Amino acid sequence: xxxxGRGHRLPLSLVVALMVLCGPGSVSAQSPRTxxxxxxxxxxxxxxxxxxxxxxxxGTADDPLRSEGLTFILAExxxxxxxxxxxxxxxxxxxxxxxxxxxxxxxxxxxxxxxxSLQSAxxxxxxxxxxxxxxxxxxxxxxxxxxxxxxxxxxxxFAGFGSPWSRPLRGTPETVSxxxxxxxxxxxxxxxEHETAxxxxxxxxxxxxxxxxxxxxxxxSNADTxxxxxxxxxDSTGADADPFGATATEFAWSTPDRLRITxxxxxxxxxxxxxxxxxxDRTTRDHLLHRIGEILDPVPGDPGTIGAGAEVIHLPAGDxxxxxxxxxxxxxxxxxxxxxxxxxxxxxxxxxxxxxxERRRFRAHLLLQDASAGPRSRRVARDLLETGAxxxxxxxxxxxxxxxxxxxxxxxGPPRILVFGPDVDGDDPRP
Amino acid sequence: MxxxxxxxxxxxxxxxxxxxxxxxxxxxxxxxxxPHGDGPxxxxxxxxxxxxxxxxxxxxxxxxxxxxxxxxxxARRLGxxxxxxxxxxxxxxxxxxxxxxxxxxAYILRLATSxxxxxxxxxxxxxxxxxxxGLLETGPGQVELALRLRTAxxxxxxxxxxxxxxxxxxxxxxxxxRTHRSDRMTxxxxxxxxxxxxxxxxxxxxxxxxxVPVRPSGPPPVQPAPPDLQLIRRFTGRAWSGLRDMDPxxxxxxxxxxxxxxxxxxGDFEARLLLWNGGSGPVLAATGVAFPARxxxxxxxxxGLLxxxxxxxxxxxxxxxxxxxxxxxxxxxADPLGRLHIVGSAIDGGEGFDAVRRRLDALDxxxxxxxxxxxxxxxxxxxxxxxx
Numbered sequence: 001x002x003x004x005g006r007g008h009r010l011p012l013s014l015v016v017a018l019m020v021l022c023g024p025g026s027v028s029a030q031s032p033r034t035x036x037x038x039x040x041x042x043x044x045x046x047x048x049x050x051x052x053x054x055x056x057x058x059g060t061a062d063d064p065l066r067s068e069g070l071t072f073i074l075a076e077x078x079x080x081x082x083x084x085x086x087x088x089x090x091x092x093x094x095x096x097x098x099x100x101x102x103x104x105x106x107x108x109x110x111x112x113x114x115x116x117s118l119q120s121a122x123x124x125x126x127x128x129x130x131x132x133x134x135x136x137x138x139x140x141x142x143x144x145x146x147x148x149x150x151x152x153x154x155x156x157x158f159a160g161f162g163s164p165w166s167r168p169l170r171g172t173p174e175t176v177s178x179x180x181x182x183x184x185x186x187x188x189x190x191x192x193e194h195e196t197a198x199x200x201x202x203x204x205x206x207x208x209x210x211x212x213x214x215x216x217x218x219x220x221s222n223a224d225t226x227x228x229x230x231x232x233x234x235d236s237t238g239a240d241a242d243p244f245g246a247t248a249t250e251f252a253w254s255t256p257d258r259l260r261i262t263x264x265x266x267x268x269x270x271x272x273x274x275x276x277x278x279x280x281d282r283t284t285r286d287h288l289l290h291r292i293g294e295i296l297d298p299v300p301g302d303p304g305t306i307g308a309g310a311e312v313i314h315l316p317a318g319d320x321x322x323x324x325x326x327x328x329x330x331x332x333x334x335x336x337x338x339x340x341x342x343x344x345x346x347x348x349x350x351x352x353x354x355x356x357x358e359r360r361r362f363r364a365h366l367l368l369q370d371a372s373a374g375p376r377s378r379r380v381a382r383d384l385l386e387t388g389a390x391x392x393x394x395x396x397x398x399x400x401x402x403x404x405x406x407x408x409x410x411x412x413g414p415p416r417i418l419v420f421g422p423d424v425d426g427d428d429p430r431p
Numbered sequence: 432m433x434x435x436x437x438x439x440x441x442x443x444x445x446x447x448x449x450x451x452x453x454x455x456x457x458x459x460x461x462x463x464x465x466p467h468g469d470g471p472x473x474x475x476x477x478x479x480x481x482x483x484x485x486x487x488x489x490x491x492x493x494x495x496x497x498x499x500x501x502x503x504x505x506a507r508r509l510g511x512x513x514x515x516x517x518x519x520x521x522x523x524x525x526x527x528x529x530x531x532x533x534x535x536x537a538y539i540l541r542l543a544t545s546x547x548x549x550x551x552x553x554x555x556x557x558x559x560x561x562x563x564x565g566l567l568e569t570g571p572g573q574v575e576l577a578l579r580l581r582t583a584x585x586x587x588x589x590x591x592x593x594x595x596x597x598x599x600x601x602x603x604x605x606x607x608x609r610t611h612r613s614d615r616m617t618x619x620x621x622x623x624x625x626x627x628x629x630x631x632x633x634x635x636x637x638x639x640x641x642x643v644p645v646r647p648s649g650p651p652p653v654q655p656a657p658p659d660l661q662l663i664r665r666f667t668g669r670a671w672s673g674l675r676d677m678d679p680x681x682x683x684x685x686x687x688x689x690x691x692x693x694x695x696x697x698g699d700f701e702a703r704l705l706l707w708n709g710g711s712g713p714v715l716a717a718t719g720v721a722f723p724a725r726x727x728x729x730x731x732x733x734x735g736l737l738x739x740x741x742x743x744x745x746x747x748x749x750x751x752x753x754x755x756x757x758x759x760x761x762x763x764x765a766d767p768l769g770r771l772h773i774v775g776s777a778i779d780g781g782e783g784f785d786a787v788r789r790r791l792d793a794l795d796x797x798x799x800x801x802x803x804x805x806x807x808x809x810x811x812x813x814x815x816x817x818x819x
Binding site for chain 1: 467469471472507511529535758761
């Protein structure tokens with residue numbers, strides 16, 4: 001086991017000290033945090049299983065040069081091995097350029113074994129040969145699909161071509177061929193040099209760590225909460241600090257851009273990035289994401305749309321709201337314009353009733369997502385890594401005001417848009 | 432004078448798999464509560480028993496389909512999770528969302544159980560008819576349908592080729608009016624909602640007409656002969672219905688072992704394993720397809736399925752099968768509506784308020800000998816169907 005993976009414990013005296021700082025009526029909870037990272041246990045008396053999430057603020061952008069794909073393979077190797085631990089029901093992984101997350105669902109009896117295994121390099125190494133073999137096989141099947149190229153071009157457009165952030169998430173056949181046990185172990189050690197969050201959501205009486213679940217930490221998202229200052233997550237003025245060091249007034253970029261790549265394929269991929277002001281609070285940001293999701297995926301569906309979605313990504317220079325849409329070529333120009341005008345299209349509601357229903361939908365979306373142990377542990381870990389605090393979702397959703405959404409949309413930075421696919425409208429500037 | 436409903440507003444923390452009755456009285460649904468913790472979500476499941484006559488088979492399916500369409504827009508407006516299921520025992524209507532929206536969630540539930548619009552019955556009947564026609568037009572479909580009809584106890588919930596054409600709007604509305612009576616319903620609740628509020632939200636739910644339609648009598652509908660098919664390959668199947676009196680944990684474990692037996696059977700054919708509820712318990716079936724020259728291999732594999740399954744039960748496959756069943760159950764129980772559905776279904780079937788907890792405990796103590804005993808009990812009970 002890696003030494004830094006051990007002992008995510010906070011002395012009880014320090015927990016008590018943190019609780020003394022609690023202010024009544026607070027809406028967010030700082031986690032106990034040691035030098036090794038955030039550690040929170042939550043009790044869920046309606047749960048029949050235990051969800052354990054380990055989230056690390058390091059992703060594929062930290063792969064060593066010429067070993068691209070290492071983080072992805074390491075994540076898969078660990079998933080494969082963890083699924084063999086007796087009592088483990090399912091393991092979910094999420095890997096992107098800036099974050100790596102495993103969530104293990106297990107029986108209560110297997111919770112401690114799952115927790116130990118989750119932090120063990122040896123367990124990860126057991127799955128490495130299978131993960132490498134699967135990665136190689138995958139390259140054969142994806143060699144002719146354009147999605148990897150779309151992803152690489154979009155990453156370059158957003159973070160700069162040639163930057164570590166724009167390297168291929170899953171690497172290439174050549175870089176994957178260099179990966180071995182030593183490289184995986186070194187990367188494992190490197191992972192724990194970054195900020196980590198270890199969260200468990202479990203039924204009562206399943207041996208949760210009392211140091212990690214003091215009375216003040218919310219057993220669910222809306223319970224009594226504590227609010228303490230976590231120096232590493234706040235700057236000297238007490239304002240929320242951007243995890244990548246950007247100030248509140250900075251954006252990931254300040255100039256718009258458009259990249260048109262013409263390929264003779266059947267669909268058009270549109271990927272658009274809007275920089276998010278770093279002082280935008282997370283729940284308003286999630287609300288905006290939800291609203292854009294509704295616009296992209298209307299009921300009844302838009303003819304010609306094959307798939308659509310929106311997410312927030314974390315660039316070194318700041319967060320970016322990314323919209324992805326796949327469409328048939330005839331609808332591409334219309335969708336590009338629609339996506340480009342999203343910020344101005346989200347206006348303050350003319351009818352207060354419309355806002356109330358929209359907010360209710362968002363609240364239902366937030367709370368229903370949070371109602372199962374797995375998604376909740378993942379969400380809490382994400383909260384901790386992004387802000388050092390656990391959100392009280394219900395209260396935060398209630399606090400949203402009618403103009404918040406339009407204000408947030410209006411503050412998005414200039415978009416960078418990639419359009420990839422056949423050029424039926426003749427807008428490729430190349431001769 | 433009507434007796435006042437018994438109420439209990441406490442939601443004592445306890446086993447999340449054991450329901451507790453909190454209210455029951457004339458003219459109101461029985462209310463059961465599941466421990467819910469202190470989460471901000473409320474989930475409701477209303478169960479209505481549906482007892483179709485053979486001529487009404489498929490009517491409950493149509494009621495469920497119409498309810499699903501009726502509540503879709505209302506659920507989307509709030510972002511609530513909803514599910515309508517036709518189970519072997521009746522129809523269940525489920526909804527989950529923030530507890531602060533309880534009034535609206537209760538409205539969705541009332542809408543779901545309300546009288547269907549007769550003008551939409553024809554559309555739903557055509558949908559069911561199309562599904563049945565799709566089965567009859569293929570070899571595997573004919574085998575599966577024949578096995579289901581021949582092993583069914585009572586009216587098959589997905590209807591029969593003989594019953595579906597007769598499901599008029601009047602017949603479906605009669606079925607709704609006869610079954611959707613508030614005092615026949617059971618509400619299972621998970622969430623912090625006081626019982627008086629629950630009772631208040633359930634007033635005027637279901638059929639209000641005091642005259643209950645008479646359950647239609649008469650001979651069962653005549654089943655038309657399946658169409659002749661121009662087939663190159665041959666199709667066959669076996670169904671064993673002797674599991675219905677056995678411990679409910681035996682059937683899913685046995686089915687996984689049998690599935691492995693089918694998957695690893697030598698021979699040049701395709702086969703698959705099915706497990707369904709035939710009306711009063713599980714039915715295990717295996718169906719397959721082979722070219723005529725290889726048909727004997729398929730026939731032999733299906734005939735030897737029970738022996739091979741018993742062999743697997745004596746080895747490591749038994750532990751794997753138990754783990755798979757446990758994984759499937761626990762993962763479904765992790766979802767709020769999934770927990771309501773599993774616990775509620777067991778209660779609908781008369782297994783008791785703590786049936787799911789007992790099932791999990793029984794799974795822990797299940798032995799290979801118990802499964803082998805169940806396999807032995809199935810010998811000689813197979814229903815066979817072949818289409819060539």
